Amino acid sequence: MELVSVERILRARDLLAGVVRRTPMEHAREFEKPHGGPVHLKCENLQRTGSFKIRGAYTRIHALSEAERARGVVAASAGNHAQGVALAAALLGAKATLFMPERAPLPKLAATRGYGAEVHLHGAVLEEALAAATDFAERTGAVFIHPFDHADVIAGQGTVGLEILEQVPDVATVLVATGGGGLVGGIASAVKARRPGVRLVGVQAESAAAYPLSLAAGEPVRVESMQTMADGIAVGKPGPLTFAHVTSLVDDVVTVTEESLSRAVLSCLERRKLVVEPAGAAAVAALLEHPGEFEPPIVAVLSGGNVDPLLLLQIIQHGMTAAGRYLYVRLSVPDRPGSLAGVLTRVSELGANVVDIEHSRISGRLAIGEVEIALKLETRGPEHCRDVTAELQRAGYSIVV
Structure with a gap:
């Protein structure tokens, strides 16, 4: 299976100029001692729509023909991809229909509708919303915008990797929150093409980790049960294209506990003054849970900041308990x-x-x-x-x- 090339990612970067933010890189000194060197945070939580998803969504929808855009686009998401697709469609003049799980966080639901999308709540988990979105595409002719398993989406997400290399040229390890694998696959494609010695590490929630099982099996394997506060990376099964990228380019996939996720959210809020959702803080959770295991300089990607205030309150209390x-x-x-x-x-x-x-x-x-x-x-x-x-x-x- 052909992987996304760095040339394709470079074209996506040119396309996204003026559309997305070049997000800041924060020097996180509080992590230096446990890891023996510099640690930086790539703040995609400060991106438009509150996550990296606008990069891939805009790249994908821009590649459609005028006739395809006229039919509209449809997607399924727990929230961040929905917002990215909604804004990208609005910018490119396409009607967007989004299917979200019935218990999608209210701020993500409100923001998606605020960008002009039509939203349907369907199913208890993302896979059920995906099935409804696919059926809608078949019935209406709307173009399905996959949240991760498409070359254009991976290329758009890969522009984060180009920015990392520009902002921290001597980076040795990049930690990336991983659900379906579009972000880590895109970043790996960009980074490995320029700096093959950089170690790429995907991070999954321990109770929703499809990649360790899939990598052991040599093919995408479904995780039947997922119970995690990190809804943004709760993906039951990798896609074939993202799995190929992770298999070929990602050096390791580690898991983190719910306690580490809550401590990571609290750490970002307390020490960095950054609001980060649990999925977005997974890379920081890896820093907390695996001290000394990653070669510095380290870049941890904060992939999203869209968190329900009520959940944030619970996470803060949970994180404070976990931190003693x-x-x-x-x-x-x-x-x-x-x-x-x-x-x-x-x-x-x-x-x-x-x-x-x-x-x-x-x-x-x-x-x-x-x-x-x-x-x-x-x-x-x-x-x-x-x-x-x-x-x-x-x-x-x-x-x-």
Whole structure:
């Protein structure tokens, strides 16, 4: 199967001039010590529509004939590809119809409609929306714009790789969030053509990782069950073209846990002041979960920033818990006036902040004359958690963490 050439990606770059942003490259000093050298973040979360998807969508739709554009375009997406197709179609004068899963994030749904597209909610997962979009194309003659498995789409996404080489000429490792494989395949095509020694690493959510299984089998294999907060990379089966690119050009595919994804979102927000969705933060999650495994200088691609504020709130709480910033404890104390005040005074002296508290006299674990106090505490990190726990125990409290 013929791979996308760097010449094709260069033509896509010329086409996209004035359409997409040359996104910034952030120097992330907080990751230097664990990895022994410079780490940079390629901020595609700051791209138009909030992700890299506009690059491939515009390249693909621009390549259609006037007659094809007149029939309209149709696509399926969890959100980012939908926005890219909607904006690209609007810029090129084509009607766009998008099929999205029924539980697609509301901001992505609203943004897609805001670009003028007609949106249909269909199915619980992306594959069901894809099937509906394909059926719509067959019935109406609209041109189906695949989210990743098309040469024009891969060429458009590959322009990210050209920018990486220009912004960090001595890059040694590039980490890329990977769902279907269009972005990592395009970046690999561009980078390997210019700098074959650069290591390309795809990053997938551990609970939605089709590529490790597919690479082991030597062909695309479907993952039947996917449960991840990173909906943007929750793709059940690679396409034949993207699989060929990953097999030929990508050096490794690693997986990351949900805890690492939430910590990565929190790290981008807290340390870089960047809003990044879980899928977009997968490369940063790899930096957190695999310290010292990647040769610097490293570029981690932040592939998208379209996150529902309610989900972001949950992720921040989850990330703070994973990072040891929350401590949950239960204490048994005598049931007499001043017991609760004594616990809270000691917690305050230890520098922990009470987020939530529950005071109960009803528990099978309690003796007569005891009450149970459940505390959720905000701390400064894992070491502070250990100090608080140890000091409460030394103060004579019976404590369960």
